[in-house]
Amino acid sequence: MMKNMDTNTANIVIQARNLTKRFGDFTATDAISFEVYKGEIFGFLGANGAGKTTAMKILIGISKPSAGEAQVAGFDVYTQAELIKKNIGYMSQKFSLYEDLTIRENIRFFGGIYGLSRAELKIKGDALIKKLGLEAEADKLVASLPLGWRQKLSFSIAILHNPQIVFLDEPTGGVDPLTRRQFWDMIYEAAHRGVTIFVTTHYMDEAEYCDRVSIMVDGKIEALASPKKLKEQFHAQSMDEVFHQLARKAKRAE
Amino acid sequence: MRLFIAFIFKEFKHILRDQRTLFILFGMPIVQIILFGFALTNEVKDSKIVILDQAHDAFSQRLIQRLDASQYFDIERVLYQSDAIHEVFKTGKIKLAVVFPPRFQHELLHTNQASVQLIADASDPNTASTVTMYASAILKDFQDELIAQTPLPYSIKPEIRMLYNPQLKGAYNFVPGVMAMILLLISAMMTSIAIVREKELGTMEVLLVSPVPPLMVIVTKAIPYIFLSLINVTTILLLSVFLLDVPIQGSIVLLIAESLLFILAALALGLFISTITNSQQVAMLASLMVLMLPTLIFSGFMFPIENMPKPMQIISNFIPSKWYFFIVRDVMIKGLGFKSIWKESLILVAMTCVYVGIAWRNYKIRLE
Amino acid sequence: MESIVASHLYKSFDKGRIPALLDVSLSVEQGELFGLIGPDGAGKTTLFRILATLLLADQGEAKVDGLDVKQAYKAIRHRVGYMPGRFSLYQDLSVEENLDFFAKVFGTTIQENYYLVKDIYQQLEPFKTRKAGKLSGGMKQKLALCCALIHKPSVLFLDEPTTGVDPVSRKEFWEMLQKLKQEGISILVSTPYMDEASLCDRVALMQKGKILDIDTPSHIIDKFPKKLWAVSATNMYQLLMDLRAFSATAACYSFGESHHLTLKNDASDAASLQQYLTEKKHKDLKINTIKPTIEDCFMAML
Structure with a gap:
């Protein structure tokens, strides 16, 4: 929350300057600039096709920008993509865990990718399973877990290696309301410990939970402030209204 | 519809x-x-062959020279013992062995006919049939020349043996x-x-x-x-x-x-x-x-x-x-x-x- | 007249090991917009597939337009429009080719029922030569709706048409459904977004294969058993922790800009709440009673 978030330049963990990505003559991400501070929950909103996914791919080091600059966790997206990947966690709605591996195997596998030792994995893995209350299910296949549980597990695994930043791509789509809130409790808790959260969502109530929110329209960031300020700025009652006012201006459908 | x-x-x-x-x-x-x-249609050129010359006479020498002169063949070795043939085929480099029987010239001059054994590696049936065909043609040429010189009907019979794939499928x-x-x-x-x-x-x-x-x-x-x-x-x-x-x-x-x-x-x-x-x-x-x-x-x-x-x-x-x-x-x-x-x-x-x-x-x- | 009737449907998968529907009954009137609200794994898709003649129930009966889903499946297939949860159009065909193909599948033409899809199709028209696979999420769903509507079905089954779609496109999508309702088409639509429930005539709240309640959205809200408080302050995380630690709290969930709170005893605990939070020195503290949302009701039923 704002309280434990320091807006000093020294505490910038993501910095983007005129970040641009073009595909042929189509500019998916059009010179966006923003900063994300340590321990912040940063909401990255936008309509389908506004360019969120493209920007996110650049920030997690799997896509090179066409122009502009960006540093993530102090590393350059052009030259230090591998270092970025080591220092972030990533979780997407589409792929998060191997369904045909057990919970324990998934933890071991993903923890191993980030270089956790066997001993560390054992301790951390057991603690994680205990915390999620999955002791009885630990050796069952992930496929047998309900979606909400899977997403909670997936998030826990994404922050297992203590990354500086964790990127969450629509983590709560289709999850039941109760689990969705438990999920956000986990996000709060991680942010409290100083992990920076970069999250996209289509639930506008979730946008309210963010310290700051950016809204992308047609490849550009049209608004960036705390939910409270945005609501004042757009004379809106809720983030939903703010979003509608901005996204209605969108010209492109792709 | x-x-x-x-x-x-x-x-x-x-x-x-x-x-x-x-x-x-x-x-x-x-x-x-x-x-x-x-x-399949790969030209067979400079195929490595071996000769087993049990005859060691003028005719066999002349034939060996002709085989060697041909652009199709390249004589790798001349052997003198028949049991060495299977060994050289096993190396896989040799495509053909030409075997002259003992007393080749004698047989030909006295009985008017003699046989030459052509043993081919037929694991590649295509090459095998091509090289035996070429070798037979060289034998035929030689036979025709002999006939031209004397009125007697000399005949050299090529005996073809296909190793490994006898039917040439x-x-x-x-x-x-x-x-x-x-x-x-x-x-x-x-x-x-x-x-x-x-x-x-x-x-x-x-x-x-x-x-x-x-x-x-x-x-x-x-x-x-x-x-x-x-x-x-x-x-x-x-x-x-x-x-x-x-x-x-x-x-x-x-x-x-x-x-x-x-x-x-x-x-x-x-x-x-x-x-x-x-x-x-x-x-x-x-x-x-x-x-x-x-x-x-x-x-x-x-x-x-x-x-x-x-x-x-x-x-x-x-x-x-x-x-x-x-x-x-x-x-x-x-x-x-x-x-x-x-x-x-x-x-x-x-x-x-x-x-x-x-x-x-x-x-x-x-x-x- | 009832367009859809399901009575005591049971269905399980994997030889009974995974129950999907447990005694599900509902009925949808003609021209009604009926919502199935529930998270992933509630059994919505299974119910759709049974009603759309794609699956047979283990037990129970279902009728669509008065026709039995088992015996009269062929007749039902002439009358229903179905949009599965996953995007199910040909990605390598253009917008126009997809629509044209599905029109032919149902033995009709785009022109014949154009008035029905006109509003939606006009939005797609600028991209009509674009391959369906290259459309954005919202546009894909609009195209899929067009394709499901092109033969003027009397019943429309829409399985999570707005999942993963941004709020603006979602709103537009629901506006289209309202218009279709005017044409007398019965619509059964499912969604995991609780806020969309209020846009339906009636909803069934589903969880783990069971129906928790069926009613109009306003009745469901009226049935909310307690007073609901919205509490907000500057430090929302600390506030949530404090509210959960409060002895009189029955339940407390974060709801965007405020936390929604129910108390064990509405009458006596309200005063102590104010006092408790003041003691915790929260800044900008606001405590109001509010009208519950469907999401509040859903969580109260769990």
Whole structure:
């Protein structure tokens, strides 16, 4: 929350300057600039096709920008993509865990990718399973877990290696309301410990939970402030209204 | 009928827009024919041979000089003991051994005839037949010269022995083999993948919840692949006639008709595979394992079936490509008519009926 | 007249090991917009598939337009429009080709029922030569709706048409459904977004294969058993922790800009709440009673 978030330049963990990505003559991400501070929950909103996914791919080091600059966790997206990947966690709605591996195997596998030792994995893995209350299910296949549980597990695994930043791509789509809130409790808790959260969502109530929110329209960031300020700025009652006012201006459908 | 055409049109669009697959489908037969063709028509030059000269006389020396002078041969060694021959063949470098019997000149001058043994490595049957042909020609030349000098009818008999593959199977076998393989691949594998893709995409779900008879969905999927297969049959035939000089000895109409029959059998197999699989990968693996491998092994295209163990020979009877392979070989290479292939044709018809029957029984009108 | 009737449906998968529907009954009137609200795994898709004649129930009966889903499946397939949860159009065909194809599938033409899809199709028209696979999420769903509507079905089954779609496109999508309702089409639509429930005539709240309640959205809200408090302050996380630690709290969930709170005893605990939070020194503290949302009701039923 704002309280434990320091807006000093020294505490910038993501910095983007005129970040641009073009595909042929189509500019998916059009010179966006923003900063994300340590321990912040940063909401990255936008309509389908506004360019969120493209920007996110650049920030997690799997896509090179066409122009502009960006540093993530102090590393350059052009030259230090591998270092970025080591220092972030990533979780997407589409792929998060191997369904045909057990919970324990998934933890071991993903923890191993980030270089956790066997001993560390054992301790951390057991603690994680205990915390999620999955002791009885630990050796069952992930496929047998309900979606909400899977997403909670997936998030826990994404922050297992203590990354500086964790990127969450629509983590709560289709999850039941109760689990969705438990999920956000986990996000709060991680942010409290100083992990920076970069999250996209289509639930506008979730946008309210963010310290700051950016809204992308047609490849550009049209608004960036705390939910409270945005609501004042757009004379809106809720983030939903703010979003509608901005996204209605969108010209492109792709 | 309008609906039928709409479905076929749609299917053609899918095929034409997937240009990479299209390229492979049309490129593959061409590449295969050319590759195999080159392996076949490759000029035999400087083949390494060995000589076993048990005669050691003037005639054998003259013949050895001629063989050595020929651009086709390169004498690696001259041996003097017959048991060394098998050893040198085992190195795999030697294509031919020429064996002059003891008293070669004496036999020829006194009995007017002598034999020269030509032992070839027939594991590559094509090269083997070429080198023995060339060697025989050199012997024939020598014989003709002797006859020209004296009125006596000297005759040198080449005794040809093919090591490893005595029947020299496979000379032109690859054309029928490639045809069987390509047709099977396109008709069975591509059709089954195309149907399963609709299941994966979820479009099958939408089509099931529509008044369209489910059979129509499936039959119309197969039709474009019949066209594709026929185009490939034509390509292969044209290439083999004009590029490889493998003439079509029998009736073209019969050949095309039999090919259509085989395409139908393969389509029926494809339908059957599509009814028991739900993902494209499984459909592809099933096609490869169940169709391609047996086609390669059992159609007699690479290995002669006669040399296989009995149980394998029995299994080979259940592989449709084996029968098609026989049909094409008989019609195209041997120039035989329908009379000699009606049994094979009947077997293919029966197989098609069985596959369609199983596919029909497995076909679901719902998701489960 | 009832367009859809399901009575005591049971369905399980994997030889009974995975129950999907447990005694599900509902009925949808003609021209009604009926919502199935529930998270992933509630059994919505299974119910859709049974009603759309794609699956057979283990037990129970279902009728669509008065026709039995088992016996009269062919007749039903002429009358229903179905949009599965996953995007199920041909990605390599253009917008126009897809629509044209599905029109032919149902033995009609785009022109014949154009008035029905006109509003939606006009939005797609600028992209009509674009391949369906290259459309954005919202546009794909609009195209899929067009394709499901092109034969003027009397019943429309829409399985999670707005999942993963941004809020603006979602709103537009629901506006289209309202218009279709005017045409007398019965619509059964499912969604995991609780806020969309208020846009339906009636909703069934589903969880783990069971129906928790069926009613109009306003009745469901009226049935909320307790007073609901919205509490907010500057430090929302600390506030949530404090509220959960409060002895009189029955339940407390974060709801965007405020936390929604129910107390064990509405009458007596309200005063102590104010006092408790003041003691915790929260800044900008706001405590109001509010009208519950469907999401509050759903969580109260769990």
